[in-house]
Amino acid sequence: MKVLIDQDRCCGAGSCVLAAPEVFDQREEDGIVALLDPTPDESQRALVDDAVSRCPAAAISVVE
Amino acid sequence: MTETMAAPPFPMQRQCPFHPPQEISDLRDSAAPISRMTFPSGDEGWLLTRHTDIRSVLTDSRFTVRNRRFLFAKNQQDPPPMRRGMLLSMDAPEHPAYRKLLTREFTVRRMQHLRPRIQQIVDEHLDAMAAKGGVVDLVEELALPVPSLVICELLGVPYADRDHFQSVTVDLLRLDTPPERRLAAVEEFNQYLAVLVRTKRLDPGEDLLSDLIARADAGEELIDDEVLVSFAFLLLVAGHETTANMIGLSTAVLLENPDQLDLLKNKPELADKAVEELLRYLTIIHLGLQRSALEDVEIGGHLIKAGEIVALHVSGANFDPALLEDAERLDITRQPVAHLTFGFGPHQCLGQQLARMELRVVFSTLFERFPTLELAAPLAEIPFRSDMAIYGVHKLPVRW
Numbered sequence: 001m002k003v004l005i006d007q008d009r010c011c012g013a014g015s016c017v018l019a020a021p022e023v024f025d026q027r028e029e030d031g032i033v034a035l036l037d038p039t040p041d042e043s044q045r046a047l048v049d050d051a052v053s054r055c056p057a058a059a060i061s062v063v064e
Numbered sequence: 065m066t067e068t069m070a071a072p073p074f075p076m077q078r079q080c081p082f083h084p085p086q087e088i089s090d091l092r093d094s095a096a097p098i099s100r101m102t103f104p105s106g107d108e109g110w111l112l113t114r115h116t117d118i119r120s121v122l123t124d125s126r127f128t129v130r131n132r133r134f135l136f137a138k139n140q141q142d143p144p145p146m147r148r149g150m151l152l153s154m155d156a157p158e159h160p161a162y163r164k165l166l167t168r169e170f171t172v173r174r175m176q177h178l179r180p181r182i183q184q185i186v187d188e189h190l191d192a193m194a195a196k197g198g199v200v201d202l203v204e205e206l207a208l209p210v211p212s213l214v215i216c217e218l219l220g221v222p223y224a225d226r227d228h229f230q231s232v233t234v235d236l237l238r239l240d241t242p243p244e245r246r247l248a249a250v251e252e253f254n255q256y257l258a259v260l261v262r263t264k265r266l267d268p269g270e271d272l273l274s275d276l277i278a279r280a281d282a283g284e285e286l287i288d289d290e291v292l293v294s295f296a297f298l299l300l301v302a303g304h305e306t307t308a309n310m311i312g313l314s315t316a317v318l319l320e321n322p323d324q325l326d327l328l329k330n331k332p333e334l335a336d337k338a339v340e341e342l343l344r345y346l347t348i349i350h351l352g353l354q355r356s357a358l359e360d361v362e363i364g365g366h367l368i369k370a371g372e373i374v375a376l377h378v379s380g381a382n383f384d385p386a387l388l389e390d391a392e393r394l395d396i397t398r399q400p401v402a403h404l405t406f407g408f409g410p411h412q413c414l415g416q417q418l419a420r421m422e423l424r425v426v427f428s429t430l431f432e433r434f435p436t437l438e439l440a441a442p443l444a445e446i447p448f449r450s451d452m453a454i455y456g457v458h459k460l461p462v463r464w
């Protein structure tokens with residue numbers, strides 16, 4: 001699984017960090033999403049899917 | 065095109081103080097999830113009740129947040145030109161540019177750093193409540209002062225001024241405030257904040273407002289005094305009243321659902337999940353959100369014409385069986401779902417991580433400290449805030 005983020009779309013709401021804290025973080029300087037782990041382990045899949053569905057800006061996608 | 069039905073007049077009465085009105089669930093589940101509606105203002109428009117439809121409007125740039133008329137204004141009057149920096153009434157591309165000035169202040173991590181201070185504030189208020197004893201109003205002792213003090217400290221607004229900003233907030237949120245009074249309240253508050261900004265410039269503190277003033281004075285683009293006042297207005301009003309009502313209403317619903325309360329008492333580590341479920345279940349923005357179409361848009365087989373208002377019944381959406389099973393049941397062990405209590409799309413609540421943090425601290429502490437807490441009046445006598453734009457309880461008498 002490969003996670004992609006679109007920092008231009010992100011509105012910094014932080015839902016992804018709550019959903020999958022091992023995969024997502026927010027940049028210190030502007031609160032915009034940052035990827036901690038672009039290729040997370042399968043065990044993270046449910047959490048990443050949750051982050052995708054809760055992201056208000058459709059800024060996260062997953063490719064196989 | 066699908067046949068269009070008219071919804072009953074807005075707002076509708078609730079049968080249970082903790083559930084959306086039955087008509088909303090009926091419209092969503094059977095008759096007409098997208099229906100025509102006449103608003104109290106006299107405007108004709110649309111009411112949307114399904115989770116997917118509402119999410120799609122909130123992420124569709126063909127809808128604007130500008131030119132909104134309050135759902136509850138009976139006398140039509142176009143709102144005054146909006147001040148720069150008032151995020152709630154800006155569209156892209158201005159909105160994200162201004163919002164970005166603030167996002168770093170409300171990250172998950174920043175809010176985690178605030179946790180010990182929030183805990184201290186909660187503990188102090190619970191101590192004071194314990195010392196008082198007898199029957200106390202939980203709104204006055206805990207629900208309102210905790211978030212007010214937190215946002216005052218964070219922003220750098222003197223807590224001693226709370227009577228002023230709380231009375232302004234009440235004027236803004238009462239559904240029957242005459243439009244002139246609403247405008248006057250906004251004006252009064254803007255003046256107070258403009259003075260505060262000038263004072264802080266001379267005597268800065270360790271707070272968000274001082275920080276923004278310093279950024280403005282260092283030449284950072286977009287920030288000036290008008291914007292500073294707008295930001296302070298928004299953060300102060302949105303930062304205390306919403307969380308205060310979540311605390312009051314959540315306590316009431318937990319006390320009325322002893323099975324759920326027992327779960328929380330036995331496992332305080334459930335507090336995070338409980339908070340997410342309470343946010344979904346109680347949806348204090350009970351009248352929903354509002355957008356207007358910038359051009360003709362088709363949704364679910366209905367043609368929404370340019371200029372028409374769309375009311376988005378977020379509370380109905382949070383009970384949508386398509387979003388989750390058994391939505392009518394409060395279940396604090398549920399896996400969090402993509403509820404719409406903080407809105408969705410680019411305007412999703414900026415302060416949501418702060419709200420979550422405050423609620424988590426309160427609900428991992430309150431029942432540990434007062435395990436025998438109970439309502440001191442029958443539910444029928446609790447004054448629910450059907451008369452306000454933000455739902456909750458006006459008072460919550462409790463004892464232990």
Ligand code: SF4
Nearest residue numbers: 010011013014016055
């Ligand atoms: S949930 Fe989406 S909008 Fe919010 S911080 Fe993460 S990527 Fe950005």
